[in-house]
Amino acid sequence: MTTRRTFLSASAVVGLSLVSAKEESRQRELPQELYNILQKVQNHLFPKGTLLPSASLFGATDFLQETLYHSSYDRDIRNFVLRGAKELRDTHKGELLNYNEEQMEKALRDFEETKMGSNWLSRVMILSIEALLSDPIYGGNFQELGWKALETTGGSPRPTSRYVAL
Amino acid sequence: MRDKYDAIIVGSGASGGAVAYQLCKAGYRVALLEKGRLIRREEFSKDELAYCRRDIVTPNLFDEYHTIEEKIDGAWVETPTFESGWSFWNGNIVGGSSNLMSGMLHRMHPDDFRLKTVYGEIEGANIEDWAISYEELEPYYTLAEELVGISGKAQPHPYKAPRSTKDFPQAPTQESAITKLFDRSCKALGVTPLITPRAVLSQDRGERLACYYSNFCGSYGCSSGAKGSSREAFIAPALATGNLTLLTNSHVTKLHSTQKEVTEVEVVNTLTLASQKLSAKIFVLALQAHESSRLLLNSANKFHPQGLSNSSGEVGKNLIFSAGGAGGGTFYRKSMKKKDFEALMQRGLFVNRSLLDWYIQKNWLGGKEKGGLVEFMFEHQNNISRAISTRYSNSRLLWGKELAQAMHSSFTQSKKIRFEIFNDWLPTDDCFLSLDTKRKDKYGMSVGKLRIHGHPHDMSVAKSIAKECEKVLQEMGAEDIYSSLSSTPPQNLIAGGCRFGDDPKRAVLNKNCQSFDTANLFVADASFMPTGGSTPYTWTIYANALRVGDMIIKVLQRKL
Structure with a gap:
């Protein structure tokens, strides 16, 4: 059982984050450039005009940012998400933010062909789905649009604080 | 301060709560130490995101982590769980993981207490009979049934353990419409469908x-008190006696002892990291099985250089899990009548069905064999995990319209x-806990190292049962039927490590779960089990802990 290690191995961040954990914990927000890249990616994964609300509507990137820097989130995975966004930025020489839908599709499918890209896209997808379907108290699932789109709801009672008021 | 408490119990899960209940009801002063916090019913x-x-x-x-040793390509490979993400912790809150259980409870069969005698030895497995019989534990199964509030229906079946009472204290919980289809299909195959006993109240009872x-039961705490967690069934009434002191955020890192008795526990406050020593007449370990062994081994001193209660060298040995696996199938709207599908989609009701037909088999794998129990249930209704499971098609990540369509x-x-499927995880020399002396946790304790190995026999049994389960699903008309069996253990079903028995050279505990080496130390959790039966452990843990509580009372009364 080496799920997480295998998942992260391509990024070579395991261990490194132990060294830089203190430094990382001081930071609470994504650098603007990486925020924009992640937003661009999430908007492509959850575009407007499907059976689901769009990433911009359900609040995917703000949720991702808050989640990554919360104390309950695995710091190795946080570093992996940041590293993947940087990789994508560098591969496309800073042009990713200017890509149209077709170019974005090709960029992400090309990235998916690499082990790291495949794992990274999967992780960003998981974070996006968490934003889509977690209780709105976490800042995603705006007006319960995610639940409504899938004809479901959360359990009762609903949380009244995030993370059981840690 | 030696006599401030009659007993100190380390851990407030299924066993700790049950022992505390027995002692407090009998008038003894108890300190119940829980590493985690208290989450009250109303909290x-x-x-889904948090829990x-x-x-x-x-x-x-x-x-805090464990080191897991698995055999990969013929060599034992160590992986700390902070690297793998494979956590071996289960619910560190008051009431432990019993707060989070699904509550499907079963008694072990009388044969499970005499596995070696009835079914014989199996090469490569360290099978031993239990030190007590089913008949000795039966009154406590009954007591647990009453106190926990297990709902169900007594039904005849040749492989069901006998009962001393006519029926369960409460009727079964409400059931999904699928049970009619399930029952009909089982009968067509000559299989006997049984209503699952469940640690969930179907009717109000007192404060619960x-x-x-x-629709969200397993993995979550219960907001009505219906679920018979240790917190609801035992700790709350124990607190009501006025004899219980509940100490939360209190992590025991060491037991201090002389040659003959435990004298104090070293307790660290997990919030302030301040430590203190507490003493009592009796000390009870009630953790998870692997953590009880770790604490004993971490408590080595000049009197007990191999670890506390380890003169036999058996502490940590013969760790067992529940073997088996899972499988399933899918019902599609397009393949069903509208009203039948809509009935299936009604939220919240239980499937509540189990099968015991393959618990014991004759001439199955070449002789009389112990098989296992099967539980049927709907896929967990967690929205996020269900949605995540739709993200791939043919190893390609879906997004955009394709993903939306698949998810919808x-x-x-x-x-x-x-x-x-729940079947025996046979104890072997290659499944045990030791200390990882190279690694320490944040409290300075040596980390527990779990070597994990499943006996090939376990998988053979599970495969045989899975084939029968798939036939049931086929008869029901399910599609996309599959079985997923592996020797990867479920980390929430751990037992063994401190076997009980009659021989101090081969067992850690006597038949009363009392240490052979230090007579004022008891281990009340699942550590005592030499074999695990083919059921989830919870009812057996509750029952045995109630029994151990009675034994401790006799010791305190100087009758034992």
Whole structure:
């Protein structure tokens, strides 16, 4: 059982984050450039005009940012998400933010062909789905649009604080 | 301060709560030490992100972890769990993981107490009979049934353990319409469907309210008190006696002892990291099985250089899990009548069915064989995990319209049913806990190293049962039927490590779960089990802990 290690191995961040954990914990927000890249990616994964609300509507990137820097989130995975966004930025020489839908599709499918890209896209997808379907108290699932789109709801009672008021 | 408490219990899960209940009801002063916090009934919610996707009720793996040893390509490979993410913690809150259980409870069969005698030895397995019989534990199964509030229906079956009372204290919980189809299909195959006994109240009882069918039971705390957790069934009434002191955020890092008795426990406050020593007449370990062994081994001193209660060298040995696996199938709207599918989609009701037909088999794998129990249930209704499971098609990540379509279809056009097989995880020399002396946790304790190995026999049994389960699903008309069996252990079903027995050279505990080496030390959790039966352990843990509580009372009364 080496799920997480295998998942992260391509990024070579395991261990490194132990060294830089203190430094990382001081930071609470994504650098603007990486925020924009992640937003661009999430908007492509959850575009407007499907059976689901769009990433911009359900609040995917703000949720991702808050989640990554919360104390309950695995710091190795946080570093992996940041590293993947940087990789994508560098591969496309800073042009990713200017890509149209077709170019974005090709960029992400090309990235998916690499082990790291495949794992990274999967992780960003998981974070996006968490934003889509977690209780709105976490800042995603705006007006319960995610639940409504899938004809479901959360359990009762609903949380009244995030993370059981840690 | 030696006599401030009659007993100190380390751990407030299924066994700790039950022992505390017995002692407090009998008038003894008890300190119940829980490493985690108290989450009250009214504080529980169905917060999937917190309870199911983050380490909120378990330690951060960078602070506290285990080392797992698995055989890969013929060599034992160590992986710390902060690296793998494979947590071996289960619910570090008051009441332990019993707060989070699904509550499908079963008694072990009388044969399970005499596995070696009835079924014989199996090469490569360290099978031993239990030190007590089913008949000795039966009164405590009955007591647990009453106190926990297990709902169900007594039904005849040749492989059901005999009962001393006519029926369960409460009727079964409400059932999904699928049970009619399930029962009909089983009967067509000559299989006997049984109503699952469940640690969930179907009717109000005192301060505890009946199940409100929230649709989110397993992995969550219960907001009505219906679920018979240690917190609801035992700790709350023990507190009401005035004899219980509940100490939360209190982590025991060491037991101090002389040659003949335990004298104190070293307790660290997990919030302030301040430590103190507490003393009592009796000390009871009631952790998870692997953690009890770790604490004993970490408590070595000049009197007990191999670890406390380890003169036999058996502490940590013969760790067992529940073997088996899972499988399932899918019902599609397009393949069913509208009203039948809509009935299937009604939320919150239980499947409540189990099968015992393959618990014991003759001439099955070449002789009389112990088989296992099967539980049927709907796929867990967690929205995020269900949605995540739709993200791939042919190893390609879906997104955009394709993902939306797949996710929408999965949620609205289909209903998944699952089965879980529970069969014996045979004890072997290659499944045990030792200390990882190279690694220490945030409290300075040596980390527990679990070598994990499943005996090939376990998988043979599970495969045989899975084939029968798939036939049931076929008869029901399910599609996409599958079985997923592996020798990877479920980390929430751990037992063994401190076997009980009659021979101090081969067992850690006597038949009363009392240490052979230090007579004022008891281990009340699942550590005592030499074999695990083919059921989830919880009812047996509750029952045995109530029995151990009675034994401790006799010791305190100087009658034992």
